[in-house]
Amino acid sequence: MGPGVDDVSVPSPILGLVEWFEVGEEQRVERVVEGLRELAVRHLRTGVSWADWYREDGRDWYDWLLPRLASEFELLPCVVYTPPSIAVMPKTAAPPRRPLDYADFIDLLITSHGDCFEHVELWNEPNNIGEWDWRLDLDWTAFTEMIKAAAFWVRERGKRSVLGGMSPLDPNWLDLLAVRGALRDVDVIGIHGFPGTWEVAWEGWPVNVAKVKEVLERHQLAPEIWITEAGYSTWRNDEFGQVRELLTALDAPVERLYWYAAEDLLPERDTVGGYHTDVRHYHIGIHDTGGEPKLLARLWRDGGLDLVRQAGRFDARPLRPVRSPTTLITGGAGFVGCNVADRLLLEGGRVRVLDNLARPGAEQNLGWLAGRHPGRLEVQVGDVRDPVAVHEAVRDVSSVFHFAAQVAVTTSLERPERDFAVNLGGTVELLEALRRLPEPPPVLFTSTNKVYGSLDDLDLELDHDRWLPCDPLVRAHGIDERRPLDFCTPYGCSKGAADQYVLDYAASFEVPSVVFRMSCIYGPHQHGNEDQGWVAHFVLRALAGLPITVYGDGCQVRDVLFVDDLVEAMLLAQRHVHSPEVGGQAFNIGGGPPNAVSLLEVLEVLAGLRGRKVETRLAPMRKGDQRYYVSNTRRFGAATGWEPQVGIEEGIEALYRWLLDRQGPRRVERAGVH
Numbered sequence: 001m002g003p004g005v006d007d008v009s010v011p012s013p014i015l016g017l018v019e020w021f022e023v024g025e026e027q028r029v030e031r032v033v034e035g036l037r038e039l040a041v042r043h044l045r046t047g048v049s050w051a052d053w054y055r056e057d058g059r060d061w062y063d064w065l066l067p068r069l070a071s072e073f074e075l076l077p078c079v080v081y082t083p084p085s086i087a088v089m090p091k092t093a094a095p096p097r098r099p100l101d102y103a104d105f106i107d108l109l110i111t112s113h114g115d116c117f118e119h120v121e122l123w124n125e126p127n128n129i130g131e132w133d134w135r136l137d138l139d140w141t142a143f144t145e146m147i148k149a150a151a152f153w154v155r156e157r158g159k160r161s162v163l164g165g166m167s168p169l170d171p172n173w174l175d176l177l178a179v180r181g182a183l184r185d186v187d188v189i190g191i192h193g194f195p196g197t198w199e200v201a202w203e204g205w206p207v208n209v210a211k212v213k214e215v216l217e218r219h220q221l222a223p224e225i226w227i228t229e230a231g232y233s234t235w236r237n238d239e240f241g242q243v244r245e246l247l248t249a250l251d252a253p254v255e256r257l258y259w260y261a262a263e264d265l266l267p268e269r270d271t272v273g274g275y276h277t278d279v280r281h282y283h284i285g286i287h288d289t290g291g292e293p294k295l296l297a298r299l300w301r302d303g304g305l306d307l308v309r310q311a312g313r314f315d316a317r318p319l320r321p322v323r324s325p326t327t328l329i330t331g332g333a334g335f336v337g338c339n340v341a342d343r344l345l346l347e348g349g350r351v352r353v354l355d356n357l358a359r360p361g362a363e364q365n366l367g368w369l370a371g372r373h374p375g376r377l378e379v380q381v382g383d384v385r386d387p388v389a390v391h392e393a394v395r396d397v398s399s400v401f402h403f404a405a406q407v408a409v410t411t412s413l414e415r416p417e418r419d420f421a422v423n424l425g426g427t428v429e430l431l432e433a434l435r436r437l438p439e440p441p442p443v444l445f446t447s448t449n450k451v452y453g454s455l456d457d458l459d460l461e462l463d464h465d466r467w468l469p470c471d472p473l474v475r476a477h478g479i480d481e482r483r484p485l486d487f488c489t490p491y492g493c494s495k496g497a498a499d500q501y502v503l504d505y506a507a508s509f510e511v512p513s514v515v516f517r518m519s520c521i522y523g524p525h526q527h528g529n530e531d532q533g534w535v536a537h538f539v540l541r542a543l544a545g546l547p548i549t550v551y552g553d554g555c556q557v558r559d560v561l562f563v564d565d566l567v568e569a570m571l572l573a574q575r576h577v578h579s580p581e582v583g584g585q586a587f588n589i590g591g592g593p594p595n596a597v598s599l600l601e602v603l604e605v606l607a608g609l610r611g612r613k614v615e616t617r618l619a620p621m622r623k624g625d626q627r628y629y630v631s632n633t634r635r636f637g638a639a640t641g642w643e644p645q646v647g648i649e650e651g652i653e654a655l656y657r658w659l660l661d662r663q664g665p666r667r668v669e670r671a672g673v674h
Helices: 026-038 058-070 100-116 141-156 171-179 205-218 240-250 279-283 295-312 335-346 362-372 387-393 409-414 416-435 472-477 489-509 534-544 563-575 599-610 634-640 648-662
Strands: 014-018 043-049 074-080 119-122 160-163 188-193 224-231 256-260 326-330 350-355 377-381 399-402 443-448 460-463 466-469 513-518 520-522 548-551 557-562 585-589 596-598 616-619
Touching (some): 026 058, 043 058, 058 074, 058 100, 100 119, 119 141, 141 160, 188 205, 224 240, 240 256, 295 362, 335 350, 335 362, 335 563, 350 362, 350 387, 362 377, 399 416, 399 563, 409 489, 416 489, 443 489, 443 563, 466 557, 466 596, 489 513, 489 585, 513 563, 534 548, 534 599, 534 648, 557 563, 563 585, 585 634, 599 648
Parallel strands (some): 014 256, 043 074, 074 119, 160 188, 326 350, 350 377
Antiparallel strands (some): 460 466
């Protein structure tokens, strides 16, 4: 049995993945193998090109590829593409002039590498003109002869044959092959389907399986039925769609399921239909082109299909219409978002969460919220880059908290285009959806202190374990909103530009708005890592007894703010959004000078909680880091009466106890701060 989850009533099919490789892609092969090893995948469907086999370097490639893959997986080779030199026209999708040549090649493949597989798939999507040009075989005579001979020979050689599926399914074609006797030696019928991506008249897997069974029963045939190719394209950034459609396919009444595909298609690669004829082809992997996991792969890796199924239960379920207002929280499954949602729900409000679950721990936060507040929490798993998801999310809401973002400086340096698309593109998408409403609800946007750059012009002096400003006013009160914007790093640019768009939509389109330029927030439900949520990550490392990497000398100063105090500030901002002192304004929000602390001082607090010193390692400061940043919050306090209530030691201890209770000592990634 594969990594599928057993069900008491209907066993899940064996689950495998699909990935095809070009000649010479050794490095990509190893990356895919490693990625599938993390998922505990044991079944792989891959292509064997009859045409490439006879290239100068083709035989050597398959002599390496097939044993390499067979050492990790139960392999299903799909043999396709005619050598142009023996085709009726010089292209790989043309029928061979002599159909029996295909069976001869299958025989050669079994002789050469039969120890690498038990099943052989005979061709792929013959109604796809890029795979089989049926215009050159209008009555399917050549194809029928080819499959009939190949299936016979596969059985003679002690292997089992799989007939590649059509997409979309055509039972009339299958009936034609059965009438001609081509299915007599076929052991497995494959079905392809891409609901939500290419299928325009989708009736569901059970209906398609029933159509195949009807043809087989009519001809008294009993091959197994597999789904040999199913998938979902994330071209609209709808990564949850892959989760949803995989779970649906896992309920299909078939013996085996191959999910397409392990990785996205590189932009420079041609698809079967031609170069970039359809953008959907390029976003159908469960990993991106660099092997980074999308939502499905991350959930699968972190908790197997049990976690995938758990996340699948978060699909959108609209609340019953009532008169009480609903608040939209984008990124509502994140650290700040779930704390705001909890507070609103405890006060009797109704909340709609829009979150793509990209961040590890989001599904835990969402599960906690759903368990605490049944009936008043609506979950829409979606992405702010998806205009359809955003349009649905803003429906009938009375207020908006916009937290959805790419949150790490380091990630923005690695993938600046994604950082731009999420932070700026997603924000404008939301603002446009709000602007088009008859009465735009107020929106609070969380910006960052990174909009002020690295603050290199700020004169500092070292005072024991702290860098402090030489300017006595800055030292006493922190940095206020009069500080010129100085975007640094792609993250600073994207958040800063979004910050300005929010303020401009308030001025130009009368969308009631407030911007919080936040310092370091910490507290329960923060699953910190090296790039964001450094206080929580320090705690996690300390709990696990692992060394903490500090970037810089550790004397960097931040004003930390406990999340309960932030939530209070946010609710006050929403209540005052229509006042000129608050609406259309940006505020620096953090713990302020009373809660300013250096990294080394945080480590001392942790040492006191643990009863022993925390091991640390120093590393060079990272790009965009600030040696000193403390928020001057007096302007917001004067407008609303807000001031932080939770002190540093009290807050860190609360976070420590929460993580100890829920996480326990465990192995985590290297910690740091930026």
